Amino acid sequence: MSSRARVLVLNSALGPLDYRVPAGMAVEPGSVVIAPLGPRQLLGVVWEPERLPSDAEVGDNRLRPLLGTVDVPPLAAPLRRLVEWTADYYLAPPAAVVRMTLASTSALEGSRTATEYRATGIVPPRLTPQREQALERIGDRQGLIRELATAADVSDAVIRGLVKAGAIEAVEVAIDSPYPHPDPAFGPPQLAGEQQAAAATLVEGVAAHAFRPTLLDGVTGSGKTEVYFEAVAEAIRQGRQCLVLLPEIALTEPFLKRFHDRFGCEPVAWHSGLRSTQRRRAWRAIANGEALVTVGARSALFLPYRNLGLIVVDEAHETSFKQEEGVHYHARDVAVMRGKFEGCPVILASATPAIETRQQVALGRYAELKLPGRYGAAEMPTIEAIDLIQQPPERGRWLAPKLVTALEETLAKGEQSLLFLNRRGYAPLTLCRTCGHRFQCPNCTAWMVEHRLTRRLACHHCGHVLPTPRACPECKEEDSLVACGPGVERIADEVTALFPEAKTAVVTSDTIWSPAKAAEFVGRMEAGDIDIVVGTQLVTKGYHFPNLTLVGVVDADLGLEGGDLRAAERTFQQIRQVSGRAGRGAKPGHVFIQTHSPKAQVMQALVTGDADAFYEAETEARRDAGAPPFGRYAAIVVSSEEQACANEIARLVARSAPQVDGMAVYGPAPAPLAMLRGRHRYRLLVHARRALDVQDVIRDWLGALDWPAKARVTVDVDPYNFL
Structure with missing residues (x-):
């Protein structure tokens, strides 16, 4: 055994460090160890020195000893190779990737029991709004105080107060009991x-x-x-x-x-x-x-x-x-x-x-x-486009008459319907009809989205929320705020107005935030306790409801906005997936797609079911543009709390761009989300031919630059989000 070990400590700002292995301590590549760094103790993983060169070689006499090993199996060689590849390909610090492999710090500790907390059902005499919210959201959840506080969106002190009041109790749980082994012969299917x-x-x-x-x-x-x-x-x-x-x-x-x-x-x-x-x-x-x-x-x-x-x-x-x-x-x-x-x-x-x-x-x-065919007796649903120019909804409504009629007929047959709109909340924009004031997030270049169920305005990028005001903050006029455009909550309100007897459910990440909530939704659907589902992309996949026979896509054009290179492909995938929720049992399914562009290639492909023709045209367009998978993109985003600093560093990065055959650099320009979480953002886009090792080029390019700590430069190889 070597007397020294190269350790990748879980600190992305540091490279690999060498330590002395004390006598009697056995380590090997992949061993999880505790290493000293100044007065601190850090977790780290022993690595092969030849695969992870160190910036500074230190003599054996100057090495600090490792403090101990962690009683878990070493990270195997294939996983270490994956860490190296991921760090190299996505231009990430190896320590940041290793941190994902050690994703449970409690798993590295020796204790076999833990103290968790759960509600007792007792209502405390002093029930503040925070306590009431905590008990409502915790429900039958069990966990550590911090976990319960996070789930309930309250402080730790509120949970501790409920413990003292007897509304929450401590329980000792065994945490390493074995899992049952699945039986491959338990319920084999009848495959065609x-x-x-x-x-x-x-x-x-x-x-x-x-x-x-x-x-x-x-x-x-x-x-x-x-x-x-x-x-x-x-x-x-x-x-x-x-x-x-x-x-x-x-x-x-x-x-x-x-x-x-x-x-x-x-x-x-x-x-x-x-x-x-x-x-x-x-x-x-x-x-x-x-x-x-x-x-x-x-x-x-x-x-x-x-x-x-x-x-x-x-x-x-x-x-x-x-x-x-x-x-x-x-x-x-x-x-x-x-x-x-x-x-x-x-x-x-x-x-x-x-x-x-x-x-x-x-x-x-x-x-x-x-x-190519559905399982069992189920058939693919019929798909029809509704031209919103020729057959518009009634004024103040968002559902076209033909879709409303289909909903009415489906309800009469005792079958279930799904309305799909990939937009959370009640409305994407709220403005004052008196002075025109628009509610914008103070931290992001984004409008605040009205959520009427929770009576809040929320930013879907940074999470900033504020209560929906009665008066305009600009002109102080009361009852002058109007919602512009529809979200799923607004569609649900329209459905309730049209069909007051129907049982309606809104399904988004705001209402289905955990597997338990998803299970509750599935149970209600299977029991027939829901007639009409109004949901976002959360309901486009994975669910199988035999009695769901009608799907209505409220705004099929929504995904085509924004200039994303994958916009048409993503729209096709999303609508095809949500269409697939209809008619999965013995009853036939029907799909209506509301669109202002029924003749668009993506809409025609959805209606005719000719996926091959659509993909062939999209593939050729990508090939002509040298876009992925025939070319390569990498986004470089410079951000800072100071706009001048972000602009200056972005220009420095652009001026320093190397002249490489087969690579072009566009920008800098303000990112579409020019401000996110209080940071101003500028974006450069690198476009390279497929054969170019663009990671090495970017690594050398950015590695030669210095920028102040208040600026942050991030690289996204193969970006999917162009905001």
Whole structure:
């Protein structure tokens, strides 16, 4: 054993540091250690020196000793290679990526029990508004004081006061109890010919123990989940671990139910809604190989699986797989790389695959399995466009007469309907009819969105909220504020006015913020307790309601705004996905798409169902423009609380841009969101040919520059958000 160790400490501002290994301490690459740094103690991971060069070599006599090791398995070599690749490709500090692998600090501690808190049902004598809000939001939730305070949006002191009042009690919980093992023979499905053939191919891939990326391309309702479950079953039979990535936390609960029906128990869940003790238990079970199947959000990709045999990315086209904060990675692409390093198959399941994925299939790098028909007796829904110019809604309304008639007929038949509008809140803009004052976020270049259910105006970018005022703050006129444009709450109000007897539910991230809330929604739908759902993109995927037969897209043109290079593709994917919620059982489904541009290529493709023609035209347009996947983009965003500073540094970055053949730099220009969370933002866009190693160019370019601490420069390789 070497007497010195190179350690990657969990501090993104520092590079790798060398330490002395005390006598009797055994460390190896991947060992999690406690390292001293000045008076502090930091967690770190031992790394191979040759793979992580240090800026300064220090003699053995000057090295400080490591303080100890953490009793968890070392991070395996494939995971360390993934950390290196992710840091290199996305131009991120390796420490920031390693931090994602050690995502549960409590998992690194030795204690086997913890004290959590839960409501007792006792109402305290002194019930302040904050206490009332806390008890209402906590419900049957259990967790640490900080977790309960965060969930209830109150201070820790409010929770501690409720503990003293007896309204919340402490409970001792065991945190490392073993998970049940899924049974691959518990509930095998009856697969039809196409599904059976696809499942057999995927099972064969798992048995081969080799890297094999496969696109599972099936229309909505074609049984993709049942098909890839057979590959999961094969991995379980071999005693190997599986990871299933989902794009939304709200999709976890319906998935857990389907998994339980197939395998007799639930998988291990990993997402931001878990309590600290749940994260600890899951992390340790994954690290020691006990957790055979993990389902989770994108962060589950970096957990330390001991024996990974299969990765599934469900709804692989979803843009929410792209991380927009911290390390700007795309989970779909990183999942493929993890499969490569682990030597295991990767399944990308989607009804509307991304053009980037389709291009990998065309190049022969990914295999493809198609499921062109729906599972069982279900048929694809009929789709019709409503021209809002020819058939406009009544004045002050947002639903066209034809859609209103369809809703009326669906209600009369005792069937369920879904109205889709990808805009939260009541209205996207509130202004004063007297003086024209518009409510803008003080921290962002964005309008405050009215949320009538909570009687607040909210910024959807930074979270700033304020109570909806009675009077205009500019001219002081009372009752002069008017809502402009519709959000889902406004559509729900219209539905209630049209059909007062109908049971309506609003489904957005404001109302479905946890798997438990998603489960409650599913239960109400299955029990027939909801007639009409009004929802955002949260309801476009993952849900299976056999009695839902009508889908109405309120504003199909909304996603085409903003000049995003993927706008048409994203609109097609979103509307195709939400259309797929209709007619998933024996009853036929119908879809109405309200649009001002029924002749637009994307609308024609949706109505005719000719996805291939749409994708072919979009692909050629990208090829002509040299846009991804035929070229490469990287965004450089300079921000500062001082506008002059941000502008100056952005101009410095632009002036220093290297002249490289096959690369162009555009900007700087104020970002579309010119101010975000109190920081002024300027943006440069790098456009390069596919073969150019643009990361090395940017690394050398920015590495030669200095800027003050009050300025921040971030790089987003392969950006999806152009705001």
